[in-house]
Amino acid sequence: MDSVTSIFGENVFNETVMKARLPKETFKQLMKTIEDGEKLAPTVANVVANAMKDWAIEKGATHFTHWFQPLTGTTAEKHDSFITPSSEGKVIMEFSGKELVQGEPDASSFPSGGIRATFEARGYTAWDPTSYAFIKDGVLCIPTAFCSYTGEALDKKTPLLRSMQAISKQAVRVLHLFGNPDVTSVKTTVGPEQEYFLVDKAVWEKREDLIFTGRTLFGAKSPKGQELEDHYFGMIKPRVQAFMKDLNEELWKLGILAKTEHNEVAPAQHELAPIFTTTNIACDHNQLTMELMKKVAAKHGMVCLLHEKPFAGVNGSGKHNNWSISTNTGKNLLDPGATPESNAQFLLFLCAVIKAVDEYQDLLRISVASAGNDHRLGANEAPPAIVSMFLGDELSEILDCLEQGKPYGSHEKEKMQIGVTVLPDFNKDTTDRNRTSPFAFTGNKFEFRMLGSSESVACANVFLNTAVAEELAQFADELEKSSDFKGDLHKLILKTIKEHKRIIFNGNGYDDSWVKEAEKRGLLNLKSTPEALAKILDEKNVKVFEKHGVYSPVELKSRYEIHNENYSKIINIEALTMIDMVKKLYLPAGAKYAKFLAxxxxxxxxxGGADDSYEADLLKKVSALTGKIYSEVQKLEKAVDGVSKLSAAGEIALYYRKEVFSVMGTLREAVDELEGFLPSSEWPVPSYGELLYSVK
Structure with missing residues (x-):
């Protein structure tokens, strides 16, 4: 591999490339668009397009595409070549500013939640100049937003950009009150840690459930799972290390700041973490990361599983969303500084986040709701479905002192006493980490740990940005009319702490007592996706999105429809896959073995005289289980058929959760129990042991 510094960003039309290839004035105008949000003139777009085309062709590209993120949760692209016919029967390579700025993909076949009828096909993509264009597989990819003919957002990027604009506007209002006139914009930054599993492709190909659904719908527990905690941070296997090396190289070429890699808790589970970057770019990069993980794994004869719970009985995969707020002057607004107790600006922004998480805990839960994540949240591996905040001892004590009107006695940094003289001295952090908290303060940022591994990070950040923007707007409204800024600021901080401290919880989120305590505090416990989605259209939620121009009521209603439909479709596919596997694999295997025993x-x-107790006893158990499986699969078929009587998306999703999903669970239990009685040679699919330890 070439040196990292030489290959980093080599396939990206980044600032360095633009500065070298664009006229000075064009570059200056483009940077104003990127940094200050100014509109881009058509003349500038034409110059940029030509330079971008020449650069891409030199890199071997023949086509371009508007790369966007529809509401499928994946990315989309339609390739067009640069060729234009010439008068002599030849072609020339052209790319105009209009082609750069705007595209017209068919919008009718993407999810729209009722915004667009099938016959209303026109949609538009619009260039996002704040996210650099890049070359992937010989194609110039231009990051874009995607909207309908009537202007509604049909993608995940448009609301994300709107939410970033909203929080910037309100944060700037607050910062000007603190005497920061040089602050003209604020950006949220994100570093999404990505967990995933790797299994051997040859083994994966023998599992219909993994192929169709991304998770194992059946599978008895392996004799060894994660009980010994020996996989976490353990030595990385050579085959996995080779995958990681190639993955890093591909990510670095695209300017993606891949930083940390290690084994995760479960066998075959791993993690990749990037360095922070601006939220919309981080979202683009995470989508590319997931795509490249799958591509690179295939080159190494492996399959990358991004499902939140591909295997029962071991940890699932999440995506920790490290979120912060920074000004255009380089100030991190969530950095407490050396004396957080006297840092009023930090305390006000901290209070805005506390209030936002408390008042919009339903939205944060909705933002991570999915069929896959329902398996993970609340288990002893991920935060519970109850949203709460962890602040740690120091910040919690500061807030308590403010509330009680007591002076805060700051604590000196404590030296770590390890007891080995040759080890260097270092300061102990003022707060521990709480891995059970859904929303934890970790020094100068918040780690939103509820996100599922397969989902786009866009939705969580849209909801978080909007909620915080609303609280900052309320604070600005109150303080802008104040005649005693310091006094009213203190009262506002104090009031916010008193009214919203119920959301702060520094204890063990896995403890059953927390569920009862959260209920006493009046916190929501939305255990499943359909239950959570039912709250997205609550009046307060519709109003906050409309107020800040993030979602119109029509757009929000479409998301409600789409997410419910997606949940129902996933459970339906899983149910049909279970029925297919039971009928074609498990029942025949059970019947065949029962015949052998008989x-x-x-x-x-x-x-005469031979002891047949083993065979006779086993025959009874196998026959009984086979009969139970047959009965349960019939129940599942009936449950799936029952959905035809329903029409409303929310009603259908709840039906799948309560009626279909429960039967799937009992069917799985019976099949998994049968697996324990059949010889491995007679079991029709690879076992958990073969899957989890397939990569040598």
Whole structure:
């Protein structure tokens, strides 16, 4: 591999490339668009397009595409070549500013939640100049937003950009009150840690459930799972290390700041973490990361599983969303500084986040709701479905002192006493980490730990940005009319702490007592996706999105429809896959083995005196389980058929959760129990042990 510094960003039309290839004035105008949000003139777009085309062709590209993120949760692209016919029967390579700025993909076949009818096909993509264009697989990819003919957002990027604009506007209002006139914009930054599993492709190909659904719908627990905690941060296997090396190289070429890699808790589970970057770019990069993980794994004869819970009985995969707020002058607004107790600006922004998480805990839960994540949240591996905040001892004590009107006695940094003289001295952090908290303060940022591994980070950040923007707007409204800024600021901080401290919880989120305590505090416990989605259209939620121009009521209603439909479709596919596997694999295997046992009993009886207790006893168990499986699969078929009587998306999703999903669970239990009685040679699919330890 070439040196990292030489390959980093080599396939990206980044600031360095633009500065070298664009006229000075064009570059200056483009940077104003990127940094200050100014509109881009068509003349500038034409110059940029030509330079971008020449650069891409030199890199071997022949086509371009508007790369966007529809509401499928994945990315989309339609390739067009640069060729234009010439008068001599030849072609020339052209790319105009209009082609750069705007595209017209068919919008009718993407999810719209009722915004667009099938016959209303026109949609538009619009260039996002704040996210650099890049070359992937010989194609110039231009990051874009995607909207309908009537202007509604049909993607995940448009609301994200709107939410970033909203929080910037309100944060700047607050910062000007603190005497920061040089602050003209604020950006949220994100570093999404990505967990994933790697399994051997040859083994994966024998599992219909993994192929169709991304998770194992059946599978008895392996004799060894994660009980010994020996995989976490353990030595990385050579085959996985080779995958990681190639993945890093591909990510670095695209300017993606891949930083940390290690084994995760479960066998075959791993993690990649990037350095922070601006939220919309981080979202683009995470989508590319997931795509490249799958591509690079395939080159190494492996399959990358991004499902939140591909295997029962071991940890699932999440995506920790490290979120912060920074000014255009380089100030991190969530950095407490050396004396957070006297840092009023930090305390006000901290209070805005506390108030936002408390008042919009339903939105934060909705933002991570999915069929896959329902398996993970609340288990002893991920935060519970109850939203709460962890602040740690120091900040919690500061807020308590403010509330009680007591002076805060700051604590000196404590030296770590390890007891080995040769080890260097270092300061102990003022707060521990709480891995059970859904929303934890970790020094100068918040780690939103509820996100599922397969989902785009856009939705969580849209909801978080908007909620915080609303609280900052309320603070600005109150303080802008104040005649005693310091006094009213203190009262506002104090009031916010008193009214919203219920959301702060520094204890063990896995403890059953927390569920009862959260209920006493009046916190929501939305255990499943359909239950959570039902709250997205609550009046307060519709109003906050409309107020800040993030979602119109029509757009929000479409998300409600789409997410419910997506949940129902996923459970339906899983149910049909279970039915197919049971009928074609498990019932025939059980019947075949039962026949073998019956024949063995008959033979032993025929010779007289032979002990057939093992075969006879096992025959009863196998026959009973086979009968139970047959009964349960019939129940599942009936449950799936029952959905035809319903029409409303929310009603259908709840039906799948309550009626179909529960039967799937009992069917799985019976099949998994049967697996324990059949010889491995007679079991029709690879076991958990073969899957989890397939990569040598």
């Amino acid at each position: 024949d063995s009993v008959a033979v032993k009886k025929s010779i």
